[in-house]
Amino acid sequence: MDNLGTFLSVLSQGLPFTIIATVGGILLTIVLSFVAGLALLSSSKTVRVISRIYVEGLRGTSEVVQLFWIFFALPVLVGFQIVPIWAGILVLGLNHGAYGAEIVRGAVQSVPRAQVEGAIALNLTPGQRMRRVVLPQAVVEMMPPFNNLFIQLLKSTSLLSFVSINEITRQAQQVLVPRFNPQAFEIFLLLLVMYLILSLVITAIMRTLERVAAARVGRRPSARSRRQATGAGVA
Amino acid sequence: MPSLDKTVAEPMIVFDGVEKRFGDNVVLSELSFTVAPGEHVCLIGPSGSGKTTILRLLMTLEKCDGGTISVAGQSLSHMTHNGRRVPADEKHVRDVRKRIGMVFQQFNLFPNMTVRGNLIEAPTRVLGMSKDEANARATELLDLVGLGDRIDSHPTQLSGGQQQRVAIARALAMRPDVLLLDEVTSALDPELVAGVLKLLRDIGSSTDITFLCVTHEMGFARDFSDRVMMFDGGRVIEDAAPEKLFTAPEHERTQAFLHAVVDR
Numbered sequence: 001m002d003n004l005g006t007f008l009s010v011l012s013q014g015l016p017f018t019i020i021a022t023v024g025g026i027l028l029t030i031v032l033s034f035v036a037g038l039a040l041l042s043s044s045k046t047v048r049v050i051s052r053i054y055v056e057g058l059r060g061t062s063e064v065v066q067l068f069w070i071f072f073a074l075p076v077l078v079g080f081q082i083v084p085i086w087a088g089i090l091v092l093g094l095n096h097g098a099y100g101a102e103i104v105r106g107a108v109q110s111v112p113r114a115q116v117e118g119a120i121a122l123n124l125t126p127g128q129r130m131r132r133v134v135l136p137q138a139v140v141e142m143m144p145p146f147n148n149l150f151i152q153l154l155k156s157t158s159l160l161s162f163v164s165i166n167e168i169t170r171q172a173q174q175v176l177v178p179r180f181n182p183q184a185f186e187i188f189l190l191l192l193v194m195y196l197i198l199s200l201v202i203t204a205i206m207r208t209l210e211r212v213a214a215a216r217v218g219r220r221p222s223a224r225s226r227r228q229a230t231g232a233g234v235a
Numbered sequence: 236m237p238s239l240d241k242t243v244a245e246p247m248i249v250f251d252g253v254e255k256r257f258g259d260n261v262v263l264s265e266l267s268f269t270v271a272p273g274e275h276v277c278l279i280g281p282s283g284s285g286k287t288t289i290l291r292l293l294m295t296l297e298k299c300d301g302g303t304i305s306v307a308g309q310s311l312s313h314m315t316h317n318g319r320r321v322p323a324d325e326k327h328v329r330d331v332r333k334r335i336g337m338v339f340q341q342f343n344l345f346p347n348m349t350v351r352g353n354l355i356e357a358p359t360r361v362l363g364m365s366k367d368e369a370n371a372r373a374t375e376l377l378d379l380v381g382l383g384d385r386i387d388s389h390p391t392q393l394s395g396g397q398q399q400r401v402a403i404a405r406a407l408a409m410r411p412d413v414l415l416l417d418e419v420t421s422a423l424d425p426e427l428v429a430g431v432l433k434l435l436r437d438i439g440s441s442t443d444i445t446f447l448c449v450t451h452e453m454g455f456a457r458d459f460s461d462r463v464m465m466f467d468g469g470r471v472i473e474d475a476a477p478e479k480l481f482t483a484p485e486h487e488r489t490q491a492f493l494h495a496v497v498d499r
Contacts, residue, residue, distance in 0.1 A: 117296050118343030122357035122409060123332050126325075132356060136347035217346045218391035 003180060007190055014171035015194075021088050021157040021167060022198070026150050028093025029100050033146075036097060037104025038130070051101065058098035064159055067091045071163045088160040096153045103145045107138040137217055143210035150206065151199045158195075168194055245308055247272040247413060247445045248293065254301030255288055255469075262288050263469045266302070272412075275439055275446040277456035277477075280466030281492060286449040290415040293447070294337045295328055306331050306413060333361075336411030340418040342402040344390040350377070350401050351386045358408050369408075376404040380434055396427030400434060407438070416448035420455075428452070435459065453497050457481050465489045 039051035058066070070091055075081045082090070111134045119129040161170035172191045177184050246269035255263040262285045270276050278286040291297045292304055295311060304311045313320050314327040323331075344353050354373035358364040364372070377383045380400035382393075390398055399419060406414060416435070420428040432455045439446060439459055450456050456463055457477045465473040465480065465488070473486045481497075484490050 114339065114341055114343045115345065117294075118339065118345065120296060120332075121294055121335075121337040121339075121343075122405070123329055123361045124357060125329070125361075128360055132360070133345050133347070218389035219346070 003183065004186075004190075007176060007180075007183075007187055010175050011168050011171050011190065011194060014166050014168035017085065017160070017165050017167035018154075018157050018198070020085060021092060021160055021165070022150075022154045024085075024089035025092030025096065025153050025157070028089060029096040029149065029153060030146075032093060032097025033100025033104050036101035037108070040101060040105045041108060055098045055101050058095050063091065063095050063156060064162060066095060067159060067163055084160075084163055084165050088157070088163065088165055092153055092156055095156070096149055099149055099152075100146065103142050103149065104138070107141040107145075108134055110141050111137045136213075140210065140213045140217055140219075143206055143213060147203055147206035147210075150202050154198055154202060155195060245272075246270060247274070247307055248447065249305040250289070250302070251304075252302035253292065253299050253304060255285070255292065255297065255299050261469060263292075263299075266469065266471070268464065268471060268474065270445060270447060272445055273443045274462065275460045276448070276462045276464060277460040278447070278449045278464050278466055279451070279453070279456055279492070284466040285469040286466050287417055290337065290417050290447065290449060293413070293415060294335060295332055306334055333409075334412040335415065336406035336409050336413070337415040337417065338399070338402050338406050338419045340421050342390075342395075342398045342422075344398055344402055344405070346390055348390075349386070350382070350388050350390065350393075353390065353401060353405050354386075354408050357405075362409065372408055373404075376407055377401075379407075379438075380404045381430075394427065395423045396431055399423060399427075399431050403431075403434065403438070411444065413445045413447065416446065416450070418449050418451065420450070420452060432459075451496065453481070453493070465492065467492075 036051045036054055039047050040055070042048050042051070067088070070082065070087045071084070108130075115133055115137065116129055119133045124132065157167055158169035160167050161173060164170070168191060172187050176187045180187065248270040250266050250268050253263055253266040254261075266285075266289075278289065280286055288297065292299050293306070293311070299312065303313070309327075309331045310323065311328065311331055312323055314323045315321075345356070348356060351370070351373055354376065355364075355366065355369035358369040358372065359366060374383065374386065377386055380403055382397055382400055382404075385393065385397065385401075390401065393401065399422075403419075419435070420431050423431065432452060435455075436459055438444070446459075448456075448459070460477050463475060463477045463480045464471050465484075465486065467488050473480060473484060473489045475485075480489065481493065484493060
Protein backbone atom coordinates (compact mmCIF):
# COMPACT_ATOMS: atom_id res chain seq x y z
CA MET A 1 0.00 0.00 0.00
CA ASP A 2 2.89 2.41 -0.81
CA ASN A 3 0.67 4.38 -3.14
CA LEU A 4 -2.24 4.82 -0.75
CA GLY A 5 -1.65 8.56 -0.54
CA THR A 6 -1.72 8.89 -4.34
CA PHE A 7 -4.83 6.76 -4.60
CA LEU A 8 -6.64 8.79 -1.98
CA SER A 9 -5.67 12.10 -3.50
CA VAL A 10 -6.71 11.08 -7.05
CA LEU A 11 -10.02 9.60 -5.86
CA SER A 12 -10.67 12.68 -3.71
CA GLN A 13 -10.48 14.84 -6.82
CA GLY A 14 -13.58 13.00 -7.97
CA LEU A 15 -15.43 13.45 -4.66
CA PRO A 16 -16.91 16.91 -5.40
CA PHE A 17 -18.58 15.53 -8.55
CA THR A 18 -19.93 12.48 -6.72
CA ILE A 19 -21.24 14.63 -3.87
CA ILE A 20 -22.74 17.36 -6.09
CA ALA A 21 -24.46 14.73 -8.25
CA THR A 22 -25.77 12.93 -5.14
CA VAL A 23 -27.03 16.03 -3.33
CA GLY A 24 -28.47 17.57 -6.51
CA GLY A 25 -30.04 14.25 -7.46
CA ILE A 26 -31.59 13.84 -3.99
CA LEU A 27 -33.05 17.37 -4.03
CA LEU A 28 -34.60 16.83 -7.46
CA THR A 29 -35.81 13.37 -6.35
CA ILE A 30 -37.60 14.86 -3.33
CA VAL A 31 -39.36 17.50 -5.43
CA LEU A 32 -40.41 15.05 -8.16
CA SER A 33 -41.45 12.38 -5.61
CA PHE A 34 -43.89 14.75 -3.91
CA VAL A 35 -45.23 16.28 -7.14
CA ALA A 36 -45.70 12.93 -8.89
CA GLY A 37 -46.74 11.06 -5.72
CA LEU A 38 -49.50 13.54 -4.89
CA ALA A 39 -50.50 13.62 -8.56
CA LEU A 40 -51.00 9.84 -8.38
CA LEU A 41 -53.65 10.55 -5.71
CA SER A 42 -55.31 13.41 -7.59
CA SER A 43 -59.05 13.38 -8.10
CA SER A 44 -58.44 14.31 -11.75
CA LYS A 45 -57.97 11.27 -13.96
CA THR A 46 -55.84 13.25 -16.45
CA VAL A 47 -53.39 14.23 -13.71
CA ARG A 48 -53.22 10.65 -12.45
CA VAL A 49 -52.57 9.27 -15.94
CA ILE A 50 -49.80 11.79 -16.68
CA SER A 51 -48.10 10.97 -13.39
CA ARG A 52 -48.50 7.24 -13.98
CA ILE A 53 -46.87 7.58 -17.43
CA TYR A 54 -43.92 9.40 -15.85
CA VAL A 55 -43.52 6.81 -13.08
CA GLU A 56 -43.77 3.75 -15.31
CA GLY A 57 -41.74 5.33 -18.13
CA LEU A 58 -38.78 6.33 -15.99
CA ARG A 59 -38.89 3.35 -13.65
CA GLY A 60 -39.26 0.83 -16.44
CA THR A 61 -36.36 1.91 -18.65
CA SER A 62 -32.60 1.66 -18.22
CA GLU A 63 -30.96 4.44 -16.27
CA VAL A 64 -27.81 4.18 -18.39
CA VAL A 65 -29.80 4.47 -21.62
CA GLN A 66 -31.68 7.48 -20.18
CA LEU A 67 -28.31 9.05 -19.45
CA PHE A 68 -27.04 8.33 -22.99
CA TRP A 69 -30.27 9.68 -24.39
CA ILE A 70 -30.01 13.02 -22.59
CA PHE A 71 -26.30 13.21 -23.27
CA PHE A 72 -26.00 12.06 -26.87
CA ALA A 73 -29.48 12.07 -28.41
CA LEU A 74 -31.02 15.22 -26.93
CA PRO A 75 -28.29 17.61 -28.21
CA VAL A 76 -29.06 16.43 -31.75
CA LEU A 77 -32.72 17.34 -31.21
CA VAL A 78 -32.38 20.67 -29.37
CA GLY A 79 -29.03 21.74 -30.83
CA PHE A 80 -27.04 22.22 -27.64
CA GLN A 81 -25.32 20.10 -25.03
CA ILE A 82 -26.45 20.37 -21.40
CA VAL A 83 -23.58 20.86 -18.94
CA PRO A 84 -22.61 17.22 -18.10
CA ILE A 85 -23.11 17.46 -14.33
CA TRP A 86 -26.57 19.01 -14.82
CA ALA A 87 -27.50 16.26 -17.24
CA GLY A 88 -26.34 13.76 -14.66
CA ILE A 89 -28.40 15.35 -11.87
CA LEU A 90 -31.42 15.50 -14.17
CA VAL A 91 -31.30 11.79 -14.98
CA LEU A 92 -30.65 10.75 -11.37
CA GLY A 93 -33.53 12.94 -10.16
CA LEU A 94 -35.99 11.91 -12.88
CA ASN A 95 -35.24 8.24 -12.39
CA HIS A 96 -35.30 8.11 -8.59
CA GLY A 97 -38.23 10.54 -8.44
CA ALA A 98 -40.28 7.89 -10.22
CA TYR A 99 -39.55 5.42 -7.40
CA GLY A 100 -40.04 8.14 -4.79
CA ALA A 101 -43.50 8.95 -6.15
CA GLU A 102 -44.66 5.49 -5.07
CA ILE A 103 -43.11 6.01 -1.63
CA VAL A 104 -45.04 9.28 -1.19
CA ARG A 105 -48.27 7.77 -2.51
CA GLY A 106 -48.01 4.74 -0.21
CA ALA A 107 -47.16 6.81 2.87
CA VAL A 108 -50.04 9.24 2.29
CA GLN A 109 -52.43 6.31 1.89
CA SER A 110 -51.15 4.74 5.11
CA VAL A 111 -52.44 7.67 7.20
CA PRO A 112 -55.72 6.49 8.74
CA ARG A 113 -58.90 7.72 7.05
CA ALA A 114 -60.08 8.84 10.52
CA GLN A 115 -57.49 11.63 10.45
CA VAL A 116 -58.95 13.04 7.24
CA GLU A 117 -62.45 12.74 8.70
CA GLY A 118 -61.35 14.62 11.82
CA ALA A 119 -60.06 17.37 9.53
CA ILE A 120 -63.28 17.45 7.47
CA ALA A 121 -65.31 17.77 10.68
CA LEU A 122 -63.26 20.89 11.49
CA ASN A 123 -64.03 22.22 7.99
CA LEU A 124 -60.40 22.36 6.85
CA THR A 125 -60.03 22.75 3.07
CA PRO A 126 -58.71 19.77 1.06
CA GLY A 127 -55.33 21.53 0.78
CA GLN A 128 -55.16 22.22 4.53
CA ARG A 129 -56.08 18.61 5.30
CA MET A 130 -53.17 17.39 3.18
CA ARG A 131 -50.58 19.97 4.31
CA ARG A 132 -51.46 20.26 7.97
CA VAL A 133 -52.74 16.81 8.91
CA VAL A 134 -51.87 14.05 6.42
CA LEU A 135 -48.38 14.92 5.14
CA PRO A 136 -46.77 15.57 8.55
CA GLN A 137 -47.86 12.07 9.58
CA ALA A 138 -47.00 10.48 6.24
CA VAL A 139 -43.45 11.91 6.24
CA VAL A 140 -42.49 9.64 9.17
CA GLU A 141 -43.40 6.60 7.10
CA MET A 142 -41.43 7.89 4.11
CA MET A 143 -38.07 8.15 5.87
CA PRO A 144 -36.84 4.52 5.79
CA PRO A 145 -37.76 3.91 2.12
CA PHE A 146 -36.31 7.29 1.12
CA ASN A 147 -33.10 6.34 2.93
CA ASN A 148 -32.88 3.23 0.72
CA LEU A 149 -33.64 5.26 -2.38
CA PHE A 150 -31.01 7.90 -1.64
CA ILE A 151 -28.35 5.23 -1.13
CA GLN A 152 -29.34 3.71 -4.48
CA LEU A 153 -28.97 7.15 -5.98
CA LEU A 154 -25.50 7.60 -4.49
CA LYS A 155 -24.39 4.33 -6.04
CA SER A 156 -25.96 5.28 -9.37
CA THR A 157 -23.66 8.30 -9.60
CA SER A 158 -20.95 5.85 -10.73
CA LEU A 159 -22.90 5.58 -14.00
CA LEU A 160 -21.91 9.18 -14.69
CA SER A 161 -18.41 7.87 -15.48
CA PHE A 162 -19.93 6.70 -18.81
CA VAL A 163 -20.49 10.33 -19.83
CA SER A 164 -17.05 11.68 -18.91
CA ILE A 165 -17.90 13.17 -15.52
CA ASN A 166 -14.79 12.81 -13.38
CA GLU A 167 -16.48 11.38 -10.31
CA ILE A 168 -14.76 8.83 -8.10
CA THR A 169 -15.43 5.72 -10.20
CA ARG A 170 -14.06 7.38 -13.33
CA GLN A 171 -11.03 8.62 -11.39
CA ALA A 172 -10.30 5.05 -10.33
CA GLN A 173 -10.93 3.46 -13.71
CA GLN A 174 -9.43 6.06 -16.05
CA VAL A 175 -6.66 7.59 -13.96
CA LEU A 176 -5.50 5.07 -11.37
CA VAL A 177 -5.99 1.61 -12.89
CA PRO A 178 -4.08 2.24 -16.16
CA ARG A 179 -1.13 3.56 -14.14
CA PHE A 180 -1.15 1.14 -11.21
CA ASN A 181 -2.65 -1.89 -12.90
CA PRO A 182 -1.21 -4.52 -10.51
CA GLN A 183 -2.89 -2.75 -7.61
CA ALA A 184 -6.40 -2.75 -9.14
CA PHE A 185 -7.59 -4.83 -6.16
CA GLU A 186 -6.60 -2.15 -3.66
CA ILE A 187 -7.87 0.70 -5.85
CA PHE A 188 -11.37 -0.77 -6.23
CA LEU A 189 -11.50 -1.81 -2.58
CA LEU A 190 -10.73 1.78 -1.62
CA LEU A 191 -13.46 2.94 -4.01
CA LEU A 192 -15.98 0.59 -2.39
CA VAL A 193 -15.06 1.89 1.06
CA MET A 194 -15.63 5.46 -0.12
CA TYR A 195 -19.15 4.60 -1.30
CA LEU A 196 -19.81 2.80 1.99
CA ILE A 197 -18.75 5.84 4.03
CA LEU A 198 -20.92 8.15 1.94
CA SER A 199 -23.92 5.84 2.31
CA LEU A 200 -23.39 5.72 6.09
CA VAL A 201 -23.48 9.51 6.12
CA ILE A 202 -26.84 9.43 4.28
CA THR A 203 -28.20 6.85 6.73
CA ALA A 204 -27.07 8.90 9.73
CA ILE A 205 -28.80 12.00 8.38
CA MET A 206 -31.98 10.13 7.49
CA ARG A 207 -32.22 8.42 10.87
CA THR A 208 -31.88 11.77 12.60
CA LEU A 209 -34.62 13.22 10.41
CA GLU A 210 -36.79 10.18 11.09
CA ARG A 211 -36.39 10.62 14.85
CA VAL A 212 -37.31 14.30 14.58
CA ALA A 213 -40.36 13.55 12.41
CA ALA A 214 -41.46 10.70 14.69
CA ALA A 215 -41.12 12.85 17.80
CA ARG A 216 -43.33 15.46 16.17
CA VAL A 217 -46.16 12.95 15.86
CA GLY A 218 -45.54 11.84 19.43
CA ARG A 219 -43.90 8.48 18.90
CA ARG A 220 -40.53 6.81 18.59
CA PRO A 221 -39.55 5.23 15.26
CA SER A 222 -41.01 1.74 15.09
CA ALA A 223 -38.69 -1.23 15.63
CA ARG A 224 -39.39 -2.22 12.04
CA SER A 225 -38.28 1.08 10.57
CA ARG A 226 -35.19 1.12 12.80
CA ARG A 227 -34.20 -2.29 11.48
CA GLN A 228 -34.79 -1.20 7.90
CA ALA A 229 -32.68 1.90 8.36
CA THR A 230 -29.67 0.00 9.71
CA GLY A 231 -30.16 -2.79 7.16
CA ALA A 232 -30.00 -0.25 4.37
CA GLY A 233 -26.84 1.27 5.80
CA VAL A 234 -24.72 -1.83 5.34
CA ALA A 235 -26.36 -2.94 2.07
CA MET B 236 -91.62 16.09 23.88
CA PRO B 237 -89.80 19.19 22.65
CA SER B 238 -91.22 22.32 24.20
CA LEU B 239 -93.62 24.42 22.15
CA ASP B 240 -91.22 27.23 21.22
CA LYS B 241 -88.85 24.67 19.73
CA THR B 242 -91.47 23.17 17.42
CA VAL B 243 -92.62 26.45 15.88
CA ALA B 244 -89.08 27.51 14.93
CA GLU B 245 -87.61 26.37 11.62
CA PRO B 246 -86.04 22.93 12.14
CA MET B 247 -82.25 22.83 12.55
CA ILE B 248 -81.92 19.44 10.87
CA VAL B 249 -84.23 17.96 8.22
CA PHE B 250 -83.94 14.49 6.72
CA ASP B 251 -86.40 14.08 3.86
CA GLY B 252 -86.74 10.67 2.22
CA VAL B 253 -83.04 9.91 2.67
CA GLU B 254 -81.66 6.75 1.07
CA LYS B 255 -78.22 5.28 1.67
CA ARG B 256 -76.82 2.09 0.22
CA PHE B 257 -73.40 0.49 0.46
CA GLY B 258 -73.38 -1.72 -2.63
CA ASP B 259 -76.50 -3.89 -2.40
CA ASN B 260 -76.83 -3.26 1.31
CA VAL B 261 -79.58 -0.70 2.00
CA VAL B 262 -78.53 1.11 5.17
CA LEU B 263 -81.19 3.82 5.25
CA SER B 264 -84.45 3.78 3.31
CA GLU B 265 -86.93 6.65 2.99
CA LEU B 266 -85.74 8.16 6.24
CA SER B 267 -87.49 11.39 7.28
CA PHE B 268 -87.25 13.29 10.55
CA THR B 269 -86.57 16.79 11.85
CA VAL B 270 -84.67 18.13 14.83
CA ALA B 271 -85.56 21.51 16.33
CA PRO B 272 -82.92 24.10 17.23
CA GLY B 273 -81.46 23.37 20.65
CA GLU B 274 -83.09 19.96 20.82
CA HIS B 275 -81.13 17.02 22.24
CA VAL B 276 -81.87 13.84 20.30
CA CYS B 277 -80.35 10.43 21.00
CA LEU B 278 -80.34 7.63 18.47
CA ILE B 279 -80.44 4.14 19.92
CA GLY B 280 -80.75 0.70 18.43
CA PRO B 281 -78.74 -2.38 17.51
CA SER B 282 -75.37 -2.14 15.72
CA GLY B 283 -75.68 -1.86 11.96
CA SER B 284 -79.07 -0.18 12.13
CA GLY B 285 -77.76 2.95 10.37
CA LYS B 286 -77.40 5.32 13.35
CA THR B 287 -73.78 6.24 12.74
CA THR B 288 -74.48 6.61 9.01
CA ILE B 289 -76.94 9.41 9.84
CA LEU B 290 -74.20 11.36 11.63
CA ARG B 291 -71.69 10.66 8.85
CA LEU B 292 -74.15 11.91 6.23
CA LEU B 293 -74.69 15.12 8.20
CA MET B 294 -70.94 15.65 8.58
CA THR B 295 -70.58 15.11 4.77
CA LEU B 296 -68.30 12.12 5.36
CA GLU B 297 -70.75 10.13 3.18
CA LYS B 298 -73.06 11.14 0.34
CA CYS B 299 -76.69 10.07 0.35
CA ASP B 300 -78.11 8.15 -2.62
CA GLY B 301 -81.50 9.84 -2.53
CA GLY B 302 -83.59 12.40 -0.67
CA THR B 303 -82.36 15.62 0.90
CA ILE B 304 -80.64 16.58 4.13
CA SER B 305 -80.78 20.22 5.25
CA VAL B 306 -79.14 22.05 8.11
CA ALA B 307 -80.63 25.43 9.12
CA GLY B 308 -82.59 25.50 5.88
CA GLN B 309 -79.60 24.85 3.62
CA SER B 310 -79.34 21.60 1.67
CA LEU B 311 -76.08 19.65 2.02
CA SER B 312 -76.21 18.32 -1.52
CA HIS B 313 -77.72 21.17 -3.54
CA MET B 314 -77.61 24.95 -3.75
CA THR B 315 -79.46 27.67 -5.60
CA HIS B 316 -77.51 29.19 -8.44
CA ASN B 317 -79.17 31.84 -10.66
CA GLY B 318 -82.52 30.74 -9.30
CA ARG B 319 -81.90 27.11 -10.23
CA ARG B 320 -81.26 24.13 -8.01
CA VAL B 321 -77.84 22.73 -8.84
CA PRO B 322 -75.46 20.25 -7.13
CA ALA B 323 -73.56 21.88 -4.27
CA ASP B 324 -69.97 22.98 -4.86
CA GLU B 325 -67.16 22.76 -2.30
CA LYS B 326 -67.76 26.33 -1.10
CA HIS B 327 -71.45 25.69 -0.40
CA VAL B 328 -70.67 22.45 1.43
CA ARG B 329 -68.08 24.21 3.58
CA ASP B 330 -70.61 26.96 4.31
CA VAL B 331 -73.17 24.48 5.63
CA ARG B 332 -70.52 22.38 7.37
CA LYS B 333 -69.45 25.46 9.36
CA ARG B 334 -72.52 24.94 11.54
CA ILE B 335 -71.73 21.31 12.37
CA GLY B 336 -69.18 19.73 14.69
CA MET B 337 -68.53 16.08 15.40
CA VAL B 338 -66.91 14.04 18.16
CA PHE B 339 -65.77 10.57 17.13
CA GLN B 340 -65.63 7.25 18.90
CA GLN B 341 -61.84 7.09 18.40
CA PHE B 342 -61.30 10.84 19.11
CA ASN B 343 -59.39 11.44 15.83
CA LEU B 344 -57.05 13.98 17.44
CA PHE B 345 -54.12 14.99 15.23
CA PRO B 346 -50.97 13.31 16.65
CA ASN B 347 -48.70 15.76 14.82
CA MET B 348 -49.95 18.64 16.97
CA THR B 349 -50.04 19.35 20.69
CA VAL B 350 -53.36 19.73 22.49
CA ARG B 351 -53.08 23.48 21.86
CA GLY B 352 -52.38 22.86 18.16
CA ASN B 353 -55.45 20.66 17.87
CA LEU B 354 -57.58 23.39 19.43
CA ILE B 355 -56.31 26.42 17.51
CA GLU B 356 -55.70 24.86 14.07
CA ALA B 357 -59.22 25.17 12.66
CA PRO B 358 -60.24 28.40 14.47
CA THR B 359 -57.19 30.23 13.04
CA ARG B 360 -57.22 28.66 9.58
CA VAL B 361 -60.93 28.21 8.96
CA LEU B 362 -62.59 30.93 11.05
CA GLY B 363 -59.70 33.38 10.59
CA MET B 364 -59.33 34.01 14.34
CA SER B 365 -56.10 35.63 15.52
CA LYS B 366 -53.59 33.38 17.29
CA ASP B 367 -54.15 35.26 20.58
CA GLU B 368 -57.89 34.96 20.38
CA ALA B 369 -57.71 31.25 19.46
CA ASN B 370 -55.27 30.60 22.30
CA ALA B 371 -57.49 32.37 24.81
CA ARG B 372 -60.45 30.33 23.60
CA ALA B 373 -58.41 27.10 23.79
CA THR B 374 -57.42 27.85 27.40
CA GLU B 375 -61.01 28.63 28.33
CA LEU B 376 -62.32 25.41 26.72
CA LEU B 377 -59.62 23.24 28.28
CA ASP B 378 -60.55 24.66 31.69
CA LEU B 379 -64.16 23.78 30.91
CA VAL B 380 -63.25 20.16 30.14
CA GLY B 381 -60.93 20.01 33.17
CA LEU B 382 -57.62 19.82 31.30
CA GLY B 383 -56.32 23.37 31.70
CA ASP B 384 -52.88 22.06 32.71
CA ARG B 385 -52.43 19.81 29.66
CA ILE B 386 -52.44 22.43 26.91
CA ASP B 387 -48.86 21.68 25.84
CA SER B 388 -49.12 17.89 26.08
CA HIS B 389 -49.16 15.59 23.09
CA PRO B 390 -52.41 13.68 22.52
CA THR B 391 -50.46 10.41 22.89
CA GLN B 392 -49.52 11.39 26.46
CA LEU B 393 -53.16 11.56 27.51
CA SER B 394 -55.57 8.84 28.64
CA GLY B 395 -58.52 7.93 26.43
CA GLY B 396 -60.88 9.95 28.58
CA GLN B 397 -58.62 12.98 28.45
CA GLN B 398 -58.24 12.65 24.68
CA GLN B 399 -62.01 12.56 24.30
CA ARG B 400 -62.34 15.71 26.44
CA VAL B 401 -59.82 17.43 24.18
CA ALA B 402 -61.80 16.26 21.14
CA ILE B 403 -64.98 17.74 22.66
CA ALA B 404 -63.18 21.03 23.34
CA ARG B 405 -61.81 20.99 19.78
CA ALA B 406 -65.30 20.64 18.34
CA LEU B 407 -66.67 23.40 20.61
CA ALA B 408 -63.83 25.74 19.55
CA MET B 409 -65.54 26.00 16.15
CA ARG B 410 -68.74 27.30 17.81
CA PRO B 411 -71.04 24.80 16.06
CA ASP B 412 -74.83 25.10 16.05
CA VAL B 413 -75.09 21.33 15.82
CA LEU B 414 -72.87 18.82 17.63
CA LEU B 415 -72.81 15.19 16.51
CA LEU B 416 -71.64 12.63 19.06
CA ASP B 417 -70.77 9.23 17.63
CA GLU B 418 -70.57 6.67 20.45
CA VAL B 419 -68.14 8.98 22.21
CA THR B 420 -67.68 6.75 25.26
CA SER B 421 -67.53 3.37 23.51
CA ALA B 422 -63.72 3.33 23.29
CA LEU B 423 -63.15 4.45 26.88
CA ASP B 424 -62.25 2.46 29.97
CA PRO B 425 -65.45 1.98 31.99
CA GLU B 426 -64.18 4.14 34.87
CA LEU B 427 -63.65 7.10 32.52
CA VAL B 428 -67.12 7.01 30.94
CA ALA B 429 -69.00 8.77 33.73
CA GLY B 430 -66.72 11.81 33.68
CA VAL B 431 -67.12 12.35 29.93
CA LEU B 432 -70.90 11.92 30.12
CA LYS B 433 -71.11 14.42 33.00
CA LEU B 434 -69.12 16.90 30.91
CA LEU B 435 -71.56 16.45 28.01
CA ARG B 436 -74.54 16.97 30.33
CA ASP B 437 -72.97 20.20 31.59
CA ILE B 438 -72.35 21.44 28.06
CA GLY B 439 -75.85 20.42 27.03
CA SER B 440 -77.48 22.35 29.83
CA SER B 441 -75.32 25.48 29.53
CA THR B 442 -75.45 26.02 25.73
CA ASP B 443 -78.17 26.14 23.09
CA ILE B 444 -76.33 23.72 20.80
CA THR B 445 -78.48 21.15 18.97
CA PHE B 446 -77.26 17.64 19.84
CA LEU B 447 -77.61 14.46 17.84
CA CYS B 448 -76.00 11.53 19.65
CA VAL B 449 -75.57 7.90 18.85
CA THR B 450 -75.11 6.11 22.14
CA HIS B 451 -75.32 2.77 23.89
CA GLU B 452 -75.45 4.51 27.30
CA MET B 453 -79.16 4.25 28.05
CA GLY B 454 -78.89 6.19 31.31
CA PHE B 455 -77.31 9.09 29.44
CA ALA B 456 -79.87 8.89 26.62
CA ARG B 457 -82.62 9.01 29.19
CA ASP B 458 -81.58 12.10 31.11
CA PHE B 459 -79.77 14.02 28.36
CA SER B 460 -82.31 13.91 25.55
CA ASP B 461 -85.53 15.71 24.78
CA ARG B 462 -86.31 12.91 22.35
CA VAL B 463 -85.07 9.39 21.66
CA MET B 464 -85.30 7.65 18.31
CA MET B 465 -85.13 3.87 18.19
CA PHE B 466 -83.63 2.53 14.97
CA ASP B 467 -83.73 -0.89 13.42
CA GLY B 468 -82.90 -1.93 9.88
CA GLY B 469 -82.43 1.64 8.67
CA ARG B 470 -85.84 2.86 9.88
CA VAL B 471 -87.10 4.82 12.86
CA ILE B 472 -89.38 2.38 14.58
CA GLU B 473 -90.14 4.51 17.59
CA ASP B 474 -89.67 8.23 18.25
CA ALA B 475 -90.69 9.49 21.67
CA ALA B 476 -89.73 11.45 24.77
CA PRO B 477 -87.26 9.46 26.88
CA GLU B 478 -89.64 8.97 29.85
CA LYS B 479 -92.14 7.40 27.48
CA LEU B 480 -89.70 5.34 25.41
CA PHE B 481 -87.80 3.91 28.36
CA THR B 482 -90.77 3.21 30.61
CA ALA B 483 -93.58 2.33 28.22
CA PRO B 484 -92.15 1.54 24.77
CA GLU B 485 -94.88 0.87 22.24
CA HIS B 486 -93.01 -1.18 19.71
CA GLU B 487 -92.14 -4.80 20.39
CA ARG B 488 -88.65 -4.37 18.90
CA THR B 489 -87.95 -1.45 21.26
CA GLN B 490 -89.09 -3.53 24.24
CA ALA B 491 -86.81 -6.39 23.21
CA PHE B 492 -83.86 -4.07 22.62
CA LEU B 493 -84.25 -2.23 25.93
CA HIS B 494 -84.74 -5.49 27.74
CA ALA B 495 -81.46 -6.78 26.27
CA VAL B 496 -79.35 -3.68 26.99
CA VAL B 497 -80.84 -2.36 30.24
CA ASP B 498 -81.73 -5.44 32.26
CA ARG B 499 -78.31 -7.01 32.17
